[in-house]
Amino acid sequence: MAQHLCAKLIAGYDLPDETKHWILMALREALANAIKHGNAQDLGKRVHLEMEVRDDTLHIRVRDEGTGFDPSAVADPLAPENRLKTSGRGIFYMKTFMDDVAFRQMDGGGMEIVLSKKLLGPKQKEEKGR
Amino acid sequence: MKTSVREGKGGVQILDLKGKITIGSGDVQLRETINKLVDEGKKNILINMQDVTTIDSSGIGELVGCYTSVTNKGGKLKLLHLPPKINDVLTVTQLITVFDVYESESEAVASFAA
Numbered sequence: 001m002a003q004h005l006c007a008k009l010i011a012g013y014d015l016p017d018e019t020k021h022w023i024l025m026a027l028r029e030a031l032a033n034a035i036k037h038g039n040a041q042d043l044g045k046r047v048h049l050e051m052e053v054r055d056d057t058l059h060i061r062v063r064d065e066g067t068g069f070d071p072s073a074v075a076d077p078l079a080p081e082n083r084l085k086t087s088g089r090g091i092f093y094m095k096t097f098m099d100d101v102a103f104r105q106m107d108g109g110g111m112e113i114v115l116s117k118k119l120l121g122p123k124q125k126e127e128k129g130r
Numbered sequence: 131m132k133t134s135v136r137e138g139k140g141g142v143q144i145l146d147l148k149g150k151i152t153i154g155s156g157d158v159q160l161r162e163t164i165n166k167l168v169d170e171g172k173k174n175i176l177i178n179m180q181d182v183t184t185i186d187s188s189g190i191g192e193l194v195g196c197y198t199s200v201t202n203k204g205g206k207l208k209l210l211h212l213p214p215k216i217n218d219v220l221t222v223t224q225l226i227t228v229f230d231v232y233e234s235e236s237e238a239v240a241s242f243a244a
Contacts, residue, residue, distance in 0.1 A: 021215060028186055032153045036188075077223055084198055086191040089223055093187055096222050 002031060002049055009051055010058055013119040022097035023058065023117055029090040030062040030113050038064025038111055056120040057099075063112040071103045131156030131182075133163050138239040142174045143167050144210075148181040151189030160189070164196040164207070173205025174242045178235070180211035185219060194225065206230075210238050 003024050010020060031047060039045035045065040052059050075082045077089045095101045100116040131149040138144050145163060150156050167175055177193075185193075200207040208230040212220070220226040232238035 018215070025184075025186065025219075028152065032186065032188065036153065083224060083228065084194055086195040086198075087187070089187040089190055092223065093219070 002027060002051075006051055006058075006060070009053055010119060013056075015119060019117075026094045026097045026115050026117075027060055027062075029094050030060065030115055033090045033094075033113070034062050034064035034066075034111075037069060038066035040066060042066075053119065056118065058115075058117045058119055060115040061112060062115075063106065063110050065110045067109065068105045068111045131159055133159060135163070135167070138176065138235070140174070140239065140243050141172065142176055142239045142242050143172045144176045144178060144235070144239070146178045146181070150184040151182055151192065152184055152186040153188035157188045157192040160192045161196060164199065168200060168203050168205065173200060173203055175200055175205065175207045176210050176232075176235075176238050176242075177207065178210045179213060179216060182213060182216060185216050190219060190223065190225065194228070197229065206242055208232060208238055208241065210235055 006024060006027050007020065010023065031049070034047040035041060039047065047065075048061075048063040050059075050061040071091060074091055075085070075088050077083070077085070077092045082088060091101070094113070094115060098115045098117050100114075102114045102116075104112040104114070106112055131147060131151055133148075134146045136144050136146070145167075147156075147160070151160055164175065167173075197207045210232050212231055217226065217231075220229065230241065232241065
């Protein structure tokens, strides 16, 4: 459902299929992170999702209801000692496939991840402005 | 995800995967299938990824876990026919250097005897 809505939101932009694929993967990773790590798979907790396109940039907000975590403490999956670990790649993929990934510890509890991706390159912006 | 196992030359187990390897959809199934083969003493495993449509970090984690599990038992786990996007996902995390990847099934099966 979330992927379908996101795909509809960006459908009007002439993005390569590959870019669309990576955006949807980043969305899935953010949702999975919120369910698995944020809410610790507690069925009583919800995941909040907001998506909007503003100034030709896609913003995806995913908020969990967990106790939060320190994103800087997540081990680097590229470090040789971590390469064969079975987890710890979700945030890395989000950062790789989106332009910006921001984390915010919410006052009332939970962590919010905001993924952003520019949908127009400079040339396309120029053409749109004509 | 659908899985089926066939046996190649030299007893190599060829695991054909079809569909998604994502959180809650195929990731655990992959682990259970590999563990069953290893428990049966079948330790040379070739995973055919040709019909895998989507993978996420959980699926990648399971692939890595299976690789470690098979290797620790003295076996070998290799990959066949990686779709381009899965190749990209393995490349950015430098896991492509961990796995032996083949484009030809006969070459892949023969490599286990080397």
